[in-house]
Amino acid sequence: MEKRLTTTAMLFSVGFVFMLICTVGAFFYGIQIGKDKTEEKYAAADEGSALAASAATPYQQQDLVSFYHTVFLPYREFQNEWFAAMNKLSQGKTNEATSMFKDLASLADDKAKEASSVDMQRSPLLGQSQISYIRSLKLFNEASLKAATSAKTLTTAELKKNVEQEKTYQSASLFALTAQQAYYSAMLKWAATVNTDIPSEYTSPAMLELNQWKNLSITVKNKLMSDQLMTRKKLTTYYPQDLTSRVDEFVVSGQASKMKLHTLSSVVDLLINTEAVRSGDFLASMSTLYQKPLLPQLPFFSVETN
Missing domain, CATH: 1.20.120 (Four Helix Bundle (Hemerythrin (Met), subunit A))
Structure with a gap:
C-alpha cells in the first residue's frame, strides 16, 4: 500500500514539475513574442513618422x-x-x-x-x-x-x-x-x-549689439530686417536683404565704430532716415560681403536673374 502511494506521489510530483516547467516556458515565450511585436510596431511607427514628417515638411x-x-x-x-x-x-x-x-x-x-x-x-x-x-x-x-x-x-x-x-x-x-x-x-x-546650427525662429532682443549681429546667419539677418521695417511701418521699394547688406557694409567699413553706433536699431535708423538703401544693394555687394551664403534659390537672391 505504501509502495503504491509512493509511486503515485512520485508520478504526481513529476507531472506537477513538468506542468510547471511548461507554464514558465510558455510565460517567457509569450513575453518574448510580445516584446518582439511591440518593437516591430514602434519601429514601423517611427519609420512611418519619419517618412510623414519628410513628406509634410512645410518649408521646403x-x-x-x-x-x-x-x-x-x-x-x-x-x-x-x-x-x-x-x-x-x-x-x-x-x-x-x-x-x-x-x-x-x-x-x-x-x-x-x-x-x-x-x-x-x-x-x-x-x-x-x-x-x-x-x-x-x-x-x-x-x-x-x-x-x-x-x-x-x-x-x-x-x-x-x-x-x-x-x-x-x-x-x-x-x-x-x-x-x-x-x-x-x-x-x-x-x-x-x-543647417541645424541656424535657429528656426529668432526674436531680436530690444537692444541687439552689433557684435551679436555680426555672428548671425544671413537668413536670420534678413528676417530681422523685415521685422525692423515692420516696426517702423516702412513700406519700401527695396528688399529686407538690401537693408541687411547696407548694415553689414556700414559695420565692416568701420563707419559704425567711427560714429560710435553700437546697436542694430541705431544703424538701421541712420540708413533709413538718410535714404541710404536702394533696391539692388544686396546683389551689388553679395560677392564681397558674403561667401556662399545659405539662401533659398529665389530670383531676388540671384545676380543672374536680376
Whole structure:
C-alpha cells in the first residue's frame, strides 16, 4: 500500500514539475513574442513618422519658389507700379492722376486674383503671407479708387499727402509688411532644416549689439530686417536683404565704430532716415560681403536673374 502511494506521489510530483516547467516556458515565450511585436510596431511607427514628417515638411525650397512666382511676384509687380505712380506725383509729372489711379485699382484687383490662384495653406507661414498679400492688394484697390476720386479736386502735391495719410492705404501697407515678415520667417524655417546650427525662429532682443549681429546667419539677418521695417511701418521699394547688406557694409567699413553706433536699431535708423538703401544693394555687394551664403534659390537672391 505504501509502495503504491509512493509511486503515485512520485508520478504526481513529476507531472506537477513538468506542468510547471511548461507554464514558465510558455510565460517567457509569450513575453518574448510580445516584446518582439511591440518593437516591430514602434519601429514601423517611427519609420512611418519619419517618412510623414519628410513628406509634410512645410518649408521646403520648392514651396518658397512656388510662393515667389505665384504670390509674391504678382504683389511685387503691383507695388512697383504703385511706387512709380507716387514718384510721378511727387515730381508733379502727371496731369492724369484720376486715370492713373483707376488703372492701379484695376491692376490691384487683377493681382489679388492672381495671388489667390494657388493654395499655400499647407505651409502655415506661407499661407499667412499669402492671405496678407491678398488683403493688401484688395486694400490697395480701395485706396486707388479713393485716390482717383480725390484727384479731381486736389493738386498732385496735395493728392500724394492725402493718399499717404488715408487709412485704407496705411492698412494696405501694414498687411504687405506683415506678409513680408511671414515670408522671410518661412525662409528662416527652411534654412534651419538645411543647417541645424541656424535657429528656426529668432526674436531680436530690444537692444541687439552689433557684435551679436555680426555672428548671425544671413537668413536670420534678413528676417530681422523685415521685422525692423515692420516696426517702423516702412513700406519700401527695396528688399529686407538690401537693408541687411547696407548694415553689414556700414559695420565692416568701420563707419559704425567711427560714429560710435553700437546697436542694430541705431544703424538701421541712420540708413533709413538718410535714404541710404536702394533696391539692388544686396546683389551689388553679395560677392564681397558674403561667401556662399545659405539662401533659398529665389530670383531676388540671384545676380543672374536680376
